[in-house]
Amino acid sequence: MLFGPFDQMRVRGVKNIGIIGTKKLREQMIKYLKKINSPVINSDANIARPNFPGLETVFGISINFDNIIQIDIKDNDIEKYLRYTDSHQRVHNWVNLYVDPLIAYSEKEEMPVDIWFIVIPESIYQFGRPNSKIPKSAENINIGLKKQERNSTQLDMFFQEEKEQLREAYEFEVNFHNQLKAKILSAKIVTQIIRESKITYRDIFSQKQIEEEQKFDTSKAWNISNTLYYKLGGLPWKLGDVRDGVCYLGLVYKKTESDSKSKNACCAAQMFLDSGDGMVFRGNVGPWWNPQSGEFHLSEQDAFEIISQSLDSYYYKFNDYPKEIFIHAKTYFDNVEWKGFEEAVKGKSQIIGVRIKENSAFKIYRHSSYCVPRGTMMQYDNSKAFLWTKGFVPRFKTQIGLETPNPIDIAITRGNADIDTVCKDILSLTKLNYNACIYGDGVPVTLKFADSIGEILTAGKDIKTGVLPFKHYI
Structure with missing residues (x-):
């Protein structure tokens, strides 16, 4: 609010945006963007949510309202697919309503769009998620394939083309957000999905709901x-006292099949630089899941390849290799995968493995009106410590959250590093959630988005993507 964003001299001025959605929602989105171009004042002075001075005032950017690219989605099409009882068919068709014109625009039109706002109605939010079922109605449409027909390779005598189109829907996860992000990864289209009720709640909520929701107007604007x-x-923003030549990798695993006995999983790595920005490197799908131990572990070759990708990207950006690479994971590293990691960094960097997991075994209380300070560390071994990433913040003279916080359990499991330094780094990495204006999360960003990135990478069969910045996944 006082000094502007870190990159204010690099990213500034008028930006071209696109909006895709129904006519009503596009109009509402433009209205909302004009609203946050001006100050947004907190309606409740007793709640510690700062006022928002306005988009251009804070960030030095403005929207070209005279030339907003708009793509229309017909209400009738959304309503038609809303009646589909098969959730795979319903969500697949909904996603394609938005994805097909976005990709067509990126391939055929010359006017560049810096970011697309995808405005969805509440019906898509409600019935575009896993396990969602539409209410029974005589108007419902039963279109889909039985389970034994979905993966069939046998040619049908009739309606072969129609059945192939239906089969495609079962290659994707029933999740509108993840499926949409996955389908546009290869096109490198930057998007922000906006839910109808977040910008039009005054039109659809009761008076009591409106009073509660407007308390968050400034938070949403920020x-x-x-x-x-x-x-x-x-x-x-950027961390003030980061160590030069250090990068952090968060390993991402996601099972590709719902069968609990299946070992197949997708692996990816999130690399975070000293700037705090991130890149995602997709690895191979393989038998990385061990049902007995409940852990994921790579083969030596795949461990080598995914670290090599990360090192090459770092070298391309800085013309040098990092001095240290810290690999963060929720589980321990086995000897096979660690050998692959070490081979990849030989003669280039020092590598350290850190296991991070949330711990609810105990709490620390103190004689004070507030809980334990954020940043408290209790070392219980040469390479192990508990770290409180939530709690009382002396600078704010208050605590984040109302509960007595739990610590996270940190252990250096491979390589050599100072536990105090590792904990300081991890505490810093809790401040890098650029997807929301949050001072400090409970877990570091290396693990914060691991699950969501894994879900996008596995939201469809054979998702094609190269090395992409973090912004394409959030």
Whole structure:
């Protein structure tokens, strides 16, 4: 609010945006963007949510309202697919309503769009998620394939083309957000999905709900503006005292099949630089899941390849290799995969493995009106410690959250490093959630988005993507 974003001299000025949605929602989105171009004042002075001075005032960017690219989605099409009882068919068709014209625009039109706002109605939010079922109705449409027909390779005598189109829907996860992000990864289209009720709640909520929701008007303005700025290529903030030549990798695993006995999983790595920005490297799908131990472990070759990708990207950016690479994971590293990691960094960097997991075994209380300070560390071994990433913040003279916080359990499991330094780094990495204007998360960003990135990478069969910035996944 006082000094502007970190990249204010690099990302500034008028930006071209696109909006895709129904006519009503596009109009509402433009109305909302004009609203946050001006100050947004907190309706409840007793709640510690700062006022928002306005998009251009804070971030130095403005929207070209005279030339907003708009793509229309017909209400009738959304309503038609809403009646589909098969959730795979319903969500697949909904996603394609948005994805097909977005990809067509990126391939055929010359006017560049810096970011697309995808505005969805509440019906898509409600019935575009896993396990969602539409209410029974005589108007419902039963279109789909039985389970034994979905993966069939046998040619049908009739309606072969129609059945192939239906089969495609079962290759994707029933999740509108993840499926949409996955389908546009290869096109490198930057998007922000906006839910109808978040910008039009005064039109659809009761008076009591409106009074509660408007308390968050300033928070939403900060969050949307902050993620907009980041997705336009700017860093809202940067850590003040990061160590040079250090990068952090968060390993991402996601099972590709729901069968509990299946070992197949997708692996990816999130690399975070000293700037706090991130890149995602997709690894191979393989038998990385061990049902007995409940852990994921790579083969030596795949461990070598995914670290090599990360090192090559770092070298391309800085013309040198990092001095240290810290690999963060929720489980221990086995000897086979660690050998692959070490081979990849030989003669280039020092590598350290850190296991991070949330711990609810005990709490620390103190004789005070507030809980334990955020940043408290209790070392219980040469390479192990508990770290409180939530709690009382002396600078704010208050605590984040109302509960007595739990610590996270940190252990250096491979390589050599100072536990005090490792804990300081991890505490810093809790401040890098650019997707929301949050001072400090409970877990470091290396693990914060691991699950969501894994879900996008496995939201469809054979998702094609190269090395992409973090902004394409959030």
